[in-house]
Amino acid sequence: MKKKLIVVAGPTASGKSTLAVSLCQKLGGSVISCDSMQVYKNLDIGSAKITPEEMGGVRHYLIDVADPKDPFYVARFQALANEALSDIYSRNELPVLCGGTGFYINSVLYNTDFTEEGKDESLRQKLSEFASEHGNHALHEKLKDIDPVSYETIHENNIKRVIRAIEYYEHTGEPISAHNEAERKKESPYDFVFFLLTDDRQKLYARIDRRVDAMVSAGLYDEVKRLYDLGLRQNDISMQGISYRQFMDCIEGKATFAETVERIKLESRHYAKRQMTWFRRQEGAIVLNRTACGGTDEGVLDAALRIISERGFCD
RNA sequence: GCCCAGAUAGCUCAGUUGGUAGAGCAGAGGACUGAAAAUCCUCGUGUCCUUGGUUCGAUUCCGAGUCUGGGCA
Numbered sequence: 265m266k267k268k269l270i271v272v273a274g275p276t277a278s279g280k281s282t283l284a285v286s287l288c289q290k291l292g293g294s295v296i297s298c299d300s301m302q303v304y305k306n307l308d309i310g311s312a313k314i315t316p317e318e319m320g321g322v323r324h325y326l327i328d329v330a331d332p333k334d335p336f337y338v339a340r341f342q343a344l345a346n347e348a349l350s351d352i353y354s355r356n357e358l359p360v361l362c363g364g365t366g367f368y369i370n371s372v373l374y375n376t377d378f379t380e381e382g383k384d385e386s387l388r389q390k391l392s393e394f395a396s397e398h399g400n401h402a403l404h405e406k407l408k409d410i411d412p413v414s415y416e417t418i419h420e421n422n423i424k425r426v427i428r429a430i431e432y433y434e435h436t437g438e439p440i441s442a443h444n445e446a447e448r449k450k451e452s453p454y455d456f457v458f459f460l461l462t463d464d465r466q467k468l469y470a471r472i473d474r475r476v477d478a479m480v481s482a483g484l485y486d487e488v489k490r491l492y493d494l495g496l497r498q499n500d501i502s503m504q505g506i507s508y509r510q511f512m513d514c515i516e517g518k519a520t521f522a523e524t525v526e527r528i529k530l531e532s533r534h535y536a537k538r539q540m541t542w543f544r545r546q547e548g549a550i551v552l553n554r555t556a557c558g559g560t561d562e563g564v565l566d567a568a569l570r571i572i573s574e575r576g577f578c579d
Numbered sequence: 580g581c582c583c584a585g586a587u588a589g590c591u592c593a594g595u596u597g598g599u600a601g602a603g604c605a606g607a608g609g610a611c612u613g614a615a616a617a618u619c620c621u622c623g624u625g626u627c628c629u630u631g632g633u634u635c636g637a638u639u640c641c642g643a644g645u646c647u648g649g650g651c652a
Binding site: 276299300301310311335336337338339340341342364365366367368370371374376377378383388417418419420421422423424425428431432440443444447448501504505506507508509530531532534535537538539541542 | 611615616620
């Protein structure tokens with residue numbers, strides 16, 4: 265018998281956190297946040313982290329579990345999320361995976377295998393230098409013999425992917441394309457309902473703009489400045505998040521305050537678009553369009569609860 | 580009022596020695612399996628301001644007009 269869980273996914277500013285909390289309150293659950301930025305401590309305003317009040321007494325996992333100076337990545341996320349799942353199941357509660365990082369959600373939902381080997385910073389460094397010295401094309405050519413499938417599939421300018429493919433081969437002797445192919449075929453070990461929150465594009469974009477303005481009013485600049493003063497810089501993974509990156513530039517005088525705010529809005533829109541592209545291919549996703557649900561949190565919640573009940577998911 | 584410079588894609592502009600035009604940004608679509616808020620790929624027809632003229636042919640040259648900058652009064 266597969267264990268049950270609910271997923272609440274969607275682009276930034278689509279109302280995921282609110283729905284997840286409400287579902288937990290109604291159904292007796294806890295939230296596992298699937299967000300690559302909210303895992304970091306002290307990234308509160310800019311990551312749109314849920315506040316203790318907003319949690320409404322619902323337990324939240326995977327928030328504030330990493331130091332901004334430490335690199336965090338899927339494999340770590342997956343391990344912690346699996347611990348959280350056991351914890352939630354042991355209390356006979358329903359886990360609600362909620363977040364905008366599709367890659368993280370899938371790592372748990374399909375139990376992606378990351379155990380075979382680790383990452384190799386020095387090799388990555390070496391390959392990266394090779395690329396800047398000899399060009400992306402030359403680096404890409406290295407793939408030709410060891411992994412012809414990846415050679416065809418991965419664009420030569422996508423050096424992160426090219427590096428990873430080479431790294432994987434170096435450590436396992438197998439092409440990463442074969443590994444990925446196998447992982448893609450996996451069936452989820454869970455019995456789940458996948459909610460995909462969306463809204464009409466224009467409305468979503470307008471909500472993003474408003475939210476960025478609200479973040480700025482709430483003291484976003486000071487938050488980033490504090491991190492900057494702690495020694496965090498653009499090359500720290502935690503500072504690659506939208507808002508942090510742009511304000512780092514502002515602090516260093518590379519952009520004006522007004523330009524920075526506009527930039528953040530723009531990058532957030534682009535991000536939302538990428539998220540939609542990722543989630544759209546999710547098999548069996550139930551799309552909840554906010555406007556179609558009446559444009560309110562209550563409307564979205566009602567729609568979600570109706571589907572859960574129709575499916576007899578939580579009898 | 581006079582003089583000068585502009586007027587080309589949603590925006591900023593390039594260009595056409597006269598044969599109806601192309602970049603960046605925006606926007607749209609897509610990929611992604613140990614950096615993922617990261618990284619990467621694809622997509623550009625628009626009265627070339629209006630109107631006369633010259634010409635086989637004008638967005639391009641010439642004249643007039645309109646608008647927008649700037650300067651002089």
